Amino acid sequence: xxxxxxxxxxxxxxxxxxxxxxxxxxxxxxxxxxxxxxxxxxxxxxxxxxxxxxxxxxxxxxxxxxxxxxxxxxxxxxxxxxxxxxxxxxxxxxxxxxxxxxxxxxxxxxxxxxxxxxxxxxxxxxxxxxxxxxxxxxxxxxxxxxxxxxxxxxxxxxxx
Numbered sequence: 160x161x162x163x164x165x166x167x168x169x170x171x172x173x174x175x176x177x178x179x180x181x182x183x184x185x186x187x188x189x190x191x192x193x194x195x196x197x198x199x200x201x202x203x204x205x206x207x208x209x210x211x212x213x214x215x216x217x218x219x220x221x222x223x224x225x226x227x228x229x230x231x232x233x234x235x236x237x238x239x240x241x242x243x244x245x246x247x248x249x250x251x252x253x254x255x256x257x258x259x260x261x262x263x264x265x266x267x268x269x270x271x272x273x274x275x276x277x278x279x280x281x282x283x284x285x286x287x288x289x290x291x292x293x294x295x296x297x298x299x300x301x302x303x304x305x306x307x308x309x310x311x312x313x314x315x316x317x318x319x
Contacts, residue, residue, distance in 0.1 A: 199225070201222060201224050203230060208234075218232065218233070229308055229309075230312075232307070238300045239300060241272070245273060247302050248295050248297050252275050257277060258277045260276040272296060272297035272301075274297075276310065279291060292309060292313060294313050
């Protein structure tokens, strides 16, 4: 079942282009090759949204180049401070259906932020409400929320 769960505010507010079209605004999500991810993924959708508190978020949805039947969506913001990113992560965790794992985010064996695996409630790609896996992560002032239909697909994006 190909179902991605997005927070309803994101689905309601996306301004985007599909395929190889021009990006609306300036989303700051790096390409898979820039993040060290295999090049078997391509961008399906890019755009920008504002959450219920008016926080500006970039959104990028990736899919396998061969179609694959699944997607991974990254929601991102660069806050002015690491504390701002951490507070936003905490706010999103408080909305979770269930927290699976909470810990430090590591890159090259060095702690660079917080990482939380959880189950979130939201709107699926087919418009129905449901629950699905997500990984939330901070890296200094950077906040990332990665959503898909499975944690295995989230892991395909790289180091969320």
